[in-house]
Structures are given as structure tokens and as C-alpha cells.
Amino acid sequence: MTPKQTTFAVKHPQYYLPTGDIVIQVENVLFRLPLATLHAHSPVLRMIVPPSYGGKLRTTGFDDTSPFRLQGPDPKSFVHLLYIILPTPDTPSLTLLSVDDWLAVLKLSTQYDVPSVPSVATTYLHILPIDPIRKITLWDSYKLDPALLHSAYVALCTRAEPLSLQMAMSLGLRTFTKVAAMRDEYHQRANNTCIRCGGSCVSAQDKRRIARDIVSAIMDC
Template identity: 30%
Template structure:
């Protein structure tokens, strides 16, 4: 939960990369101050819009920094990376699975829908073990259609699901995996199915067992409803489509000269010690 600071004096470090001279919102995370751009948080997150409304002056200075609990400074750094990383703007994404899992966790928790979609898109490119993928996607209520390949791999496994793995999966998921596997084996008995045909049959059974067709219909209906009934109070966004664009905030620019200036500003803050009230 984000909230305003409390009385008291603490000696804290400014983050070496994300304590920006032109930032206009300060966060306090694990004894570290982050000064970034409020625009991103208000543009993309209903959670932060509501939190900012509770304390209008919160975060306007180091002494009134918004304190973020239940998140580490390292994880918050990964979260901010989405907006500020030059590598991201060039489209050269080579971050490991753990990096995107952190971004997925925080974007879901704080309701950054565009950033959540970005994290899912990047996780889909990685080779994630089926049980980990199923438990992660279920935890964050991600579209089950994306889990079809993981379900198939579990059904095709020649080894049994261990007790430890079974504890990670929910009972309904386990029962459906067992049902789909048994039905696929029964369907193959007495039939000479090619590998491709057997794979298609298993996929058909999984779609039926997990009701993925109805899930897809519900997803499409929700999207259609959103498009046909826009929020009458919403305003056009002149700054693009959110986190997935990876833009810098307005005023920071993207020219080489401005990039160099920002780097100089960041260098000046490295190792800076800040005194803040919290």
C-alpha cells in the first residue's frame, strides 16, 4: 500500500539511476528515495490515482515521500526500468524470466494493465516449466488459453506428477489434467493416429475439459463491450498507449543531447545521501 510519510527523521540514499532532477513524485522504498515522473502512474494505474487522491501533497518532496510497503527497492527498480531503459526503447529485450515475473507481479498488484500485458508477452517468449507457468498465470488470473501448451505438456509426460508438484497445482486443475490424459489415451486405443492427429485430439479434449472455448467467447465479449461502451469521462491520451510504448515522459525528449543531459543528471545523484521525514 502506498501512503504518505510519517513524522521522524531518517538518513536515506537517493537511487543512483532513478532519482531524477526533473522528477515530480518521490517514493520511499526500503530506505531508498526514487524521484520519477508522476505522469506515468496517473496515466496507467487506477490504484495510484486513488492513492494520490488520499494525500494530495504526498510525494511532492523528499520529506513527504510516498512510502511503498511490501516491495523491495530492487523490484521497484525493475518496475521503473520499463519506462526508462534505453534498451527497452530499442526493443532489445534480453531480461531473464525472474525480471518479467517481478514486473508481472507489481503491474498486477498496482493495476498497470499495459505493463501487465507487456510482461505476459515477454514471458510467452520464454521456455517456462509447465507447472510454474500454470501456477503463475492462475495466481494473476491470466487468460487460460495461453496455458494450453502447458496443459498439453503435462498430459504427455511419461513420469507421474510428484506430491510437491501436486501441491502447487490446484485440485480442479489436477483433476482436469488427469481427465484429459485418460480421455486422450482412451481415444487412441485401437486407432492408429499419427503424432499430429493425436496432438490435435489431445488439444480438442483439453479445450473441452478446461472450457477454453467459452473462456475465449467471454474474453471477446468483454473486449467488444469495452470498445462499444467507452467511459464517457475518459479523455484522449496524447502521450500514446501507455507502458507498452516505453516512452520517456513529456519534456524529457528522445534526442541524443537530452539523453546525455539526463545521464549527467543521473551521475550527479549517485551516492547522494538524503535526509527525509517519514
């Protein structure tokens, strides 16, 4: 008979803080954190990780033998959330996080209602290479700053690939209709041909300017 294996929780090397006053377990990782910081950033964590339950003192979270078990997040995403709400001298540059890392952080920030996260995530996501359709969808899903979508719409406006059903499903009808209108106007203005040579009368630089003007006009409506 094979003996039953026990999974032991391990202390997180960065976020098992000597100044923390609650021990939280996420999967098999232990975090010791200041409860006041969690409460200050998240009304949801204020409810689910309270200092007391119904007026009674809490019975978990005092030590490693009876930690408060936080269900839902994985340790990696939880650590990335802590990078923002509880930075330490050992916190790495947030530029090291990938698009998928930021998506996981945004999901957690929505789940726990952490209002300080979206603006930080927007700053770093905006400088990462993201397909324009994915970027627009992501921005719409998490209600991020639409002003930063200008370059994504310009890229779709000038893209040679035709619009498809898959794009419509990804973008949604309202956004897809907006993109289609941008592209129609762009092709009317940018694809004029020379009567003599049959080539384009519009330079690549002018085409780019036309696309930017069209996107600006429609986004400002």
C-alpha cells in the same frame, strides 16, 4: 564502541529524472518521477502518493532530504515496473527479464492495481521456458489470458510422468480434474497397439495432434 553506521540513499541512474516532480525512496534508492504518470497508471499510487494530504500540501517528496518513502517493493522490482509504465531511452529490452522478475512485477501490479502490466507480462512470459504446471498455476493466479495455456496443457497431456498429489496441490482440484480427464482420453486414443508387432499403431505426429485436439475440445467447453 563501534560507531553507528548510516546508510545513505543513492540516486537511481535511470529513474532520477530531471523532469520528475516527486522524490520517492525505495529501500536505499532514490527515484525522481513525474507524479502524473504514477497517478495515471495506478489508482492505488494515486491514494498513497498524493499531491496533498487531506487538503494540506504534502511535506515529503520535494527533495532528497525528505523523500516519500514507499514501503513494500524492492528497488529491482520497482524499476522493472517502471520499465513498463515509464519507459525511457535507456530502458533495456524486456526480454532480459526472467520468470521470477515478471512474477515480482505482476505482484506489484496487483498490489498497486496497474492494469497495463498483465498483458505486457503475458506476452513476455509466454515465450519463456516454464514448466507447464508452474505456468498454469501462474496464469490462474494472475488471471492471465487462458488461450496461451494450450501448449502447457498439451505437454501435461503427453507427459509420461504420472499425476501426483503434489501436482493436485499445485494446480487445484478443478484444474487437476481437467488435466486428468485430458490424459485419460489421450491414453485411450493414442496408445492403441498393433496386433502383429505389439508396437504402437499411432505415430508420434498423430499423438501430438490427438493431444492438441483433446486440449482444444476441453478448453473450449
